[in-house]
Amino acid sequence: MRPDSNRPGSFGRKELVMAKNRWFASLGSRSRHEELEPDDYGCEQEDPGEDSASGEENAETDELDQPEPCKELADGAKAGGLVTEQGTEGESRSLQVPEDQGLVWEPSAEDMIYSAFDASQPANQPVDLRGRDNELRTLLGAVLYRRNHAFIAGLRGSGKTSLLRVFGHLADRDGVVVVNTSCAKDTQFGALFRELLEQIPYSCVDPDKADLFESRVEAFGRDGTPLQAVTIAAMVEYSQVVMVIDEFDRVQCEEARADIAATLKLISDRRLPVRMVLAGDEASFVDIIDSHPSLLRHVTQVLTKPLEESAILSLFDICSSRSGISFSDEAKDLLVRTAMGSPYHARLFGMNAAIVAAGRGSKVVSEKDAYTGLAHSYQEWASINPDDATVFRRIVDGWHGNPARFVELSKALVSPKGSMSDALENAVPELRDREVTEELDAFGGALVHTKEGAVFRDGTAPQFLVALQAIGREHTRRKYASEEADV
Numbered sequence: 310m311r312p313d314s315n316r317p318g319s320f321g322r323k324e325l326v327m328a329k330n331r332w333f334a335s336l337g338s339r340s341r342h343e344e345l346e347p348d349d350y351g352c353e354q355e356d357p358g359e360d361s362a363s364g365e366e367n368a369e370t371d372e373l374d375q376p377e378p379c380k381e382l383a384d385g386a387k388a389g390g391l392v393t394e395q396g397t398e399g400e401s402r403s404l405q406v407p408e409d410q411g412l413v414w415e416p417s418a419e420d421m422i423y424s425a426f427d428a429s430q431p432a433n434q435p436v437d438l439r440g441r442d443n444e445l446r447t448l449l450g451a452v453l454y455r456r457n458h459a460f461i462a463g464l465r466g467s468g469k470t471s472l473l474r475v476f477g478h479l480a481d482r483d484g485v486v487v488v489n490t491s492c493a494k495d496t497q498f499g500a501l502f503r504e505l506l507e508q509i510p511y512s513c514v515d516p517d518k519a520d521l522f523e524s525r526v527e528a529f530g531r532d533g534t535p536l537q538a539v540t541i542a543a544m545v546e547y548s549q550v551v552m553v554i555d556e557f558d559r560v561q562c563e564e565a566r567a568d569i570a571a572t573l574k575l576i577s578d579r580r581l582p583v584r585m586v587l588a589g590d591e592a593s594f595v596d597i598i599d600s601h602p603s604l605l606r607h608v609t610q611v612l613t614k615p616l617e618e619s620a621i622l623s624l625f626d627i628c629s630s631r632s633g634i635s636f637s638d639e640a641k642d643l644l645v646r647t648a649m650g651s652p653y654h655a656r657l658f659g660m661n662a663a664i665v666a667a668g669r670g671s672k673v674v675s676e677k678d679a680y681t682g683l684a685h686s687y688q689e690w691a692s693i694n695p696d697d698a699t700v701f702r703r704i705v706d707g708w709h710g711n712p713a714r715f716v717e718l719s720k721a722l723v724s725p726k727g728s729m730s731d732a733l734e735n736a737v738p739e740l741r742d743r744e745v746t747e748e749l750d751a752f753g754g755a756l757v758h759t760k761e762g763a764v765f766r767d768g769t770a771p772q773f774l775v776a777l778q779a780i781g782r783e784h785t786r787r788k789y790a791s792e793e794a795d796v
């Protein structure tokens with residue numbers, strides 16, 4: 310993988326100071342989210358609560374590999390400075406124009422928080438990947454030294470692509486050629502492999518055979534077979550090549566899946582200096598192994614399990630140091646519990662909570678901000694997934710009895726195996742040994758049933774159910790609190 314060119318940050322010291330001043334000015338302005346009406350489950354934004362943590366407290370980061378310029382900018386951000394960073398894909402955060410003309414566009418406080426929390430893009434640098442040292446070590450060891458293929462399996466948003474990207478950077482640094490592609494629903498084997506072969510530099514093949522290599526790649530078309538693909542890959546002599554295939558679970562064509570599995574096997578049997586690393590859900594890993602059971606020996610499975618609490622806290626710390634917004638202990642506690650180990654949800658919930666805090670002019674996210682941030686996150690999700698949102702609202706409203714049962718069940722489904730049987734064993738002892746059909750029925754179409762058990766149709770959904778329940782509980786708590794006050 311060619312590391313993305315790290316463009317130098319386009320802000321100099323002067324711009325940093327200007328941005329810092331704008332940041333302080335914008336803290337007082339109303340945020341987009343503040344203008345949203347909280348729904349029934351939302352929390353009214355009350356007077357700013359006590360800020361129980363300072364920005365400095367959270368500034369420390371446990372860096373795996375933090376480039377120097379990043380540290381310098383983090384200091385700027387700590388002081389309320391600009392949220393940008395050299396060495397990441399943050400180049401779009403600034404527009405550089407001649408000094409005397411000023412900036413034609415200024416990032417708002419919200420923009421800065423968005424880019425610090427970066428919930429919509431995979432992590433790219435080792436420093437951004439928290440709590441995955443073991444997985445990274447396993448992946449590097451398996452692929453570069455044990456010469457195995459690898460399959461990264463995990464739930465949506467658990468960090469598969471992020472792990473792939475950081476792995477790619479580190480492998481590239483080790484002199485390995487990494488080529489990438491990603492699958493779609495209609496992916497066919499020929500087109501997929503052609504894309505990978507085209508990225509292999511000629512320097513990997515014997516110079517006398519470079520023309521032959523080129524012509525073979527050009528001739529490899531939509532109807533290319535695994536055997537032809539491997540014959541071309543066999544021309545690689547002078548480098549180790551790693552072929553990365555992301556989103557493998559999206560491939561619907563069974564023949565394409567089977568061809569990819571066959572290619573893995575052929576590559577291993579021929580001892581080629583070529584390895585493949587795939588990412589997808591656990592069911593698609595099982596699929597690959599089913600079609601070639603002997604692949605179990607050649608493919609190392611790396612699971613992106615829910616992150617440990619300490620990793621999520623460390624993720625908040627790095628986002629805090631970049632945005633200048635820190636979290637009170639109570640807010641962290643609530644967000645960590647609701648994210649349930651998912652880095653995507655942690656970033657999303659943290660981001661929305663930070664925007665609420667900034668909107669009321671604070672640099673510390675209080676527990677109330679965190680509840681409101683969860684409500685906004687839920688609203689955003691519900692607007693794009695109204696069907697599952699309706700199911701969840703009914704559950705939390707008690708249509709099917711005590712909502713806690715359903716929340717526990719959905720937590721179980723997020724557990725490492727992601728499958729009903731093991732998950733229930735581990736996480737919900739009270740549901741063990743009895744039928745959970747009733748609970749499953751209540752989820753309606755939000756759950757789909759696979760060979761391995763039930764999984765959420767939208768893999769990001771369970772955290773939103775937990776968020777909804779947390780907001781609802783808070784809503785109820787407040788309701789009763791005010792009733793008590795009336796008495």
Ligand SMILES: Nc1ncnc2c1ncn2[C@@H]1O[C@H](COP(=O)(O)OP(=O)(O)OP(=O)(O)O)[C@@H](O)[C@H]1O
Nearest residue numbers: 428431432438439465466467468469470471652653
């Ligand atoms: N270990 C981690 N530490 C911090 N942030 C992470 C980590 N892993 C992932 N993230 C963040 O979580 C979000 C989701 O990550 P990513 O896109 O890699 O997940 P994914 O499993 O590939 O998701 P999908 O299944 O939707 O493709 C991104 O914002 C990414 O930056």
Ligand SMILES: [Mg+2]
Nearest residue numbers: 469470471555
């Ligand atoms: Mg991904």
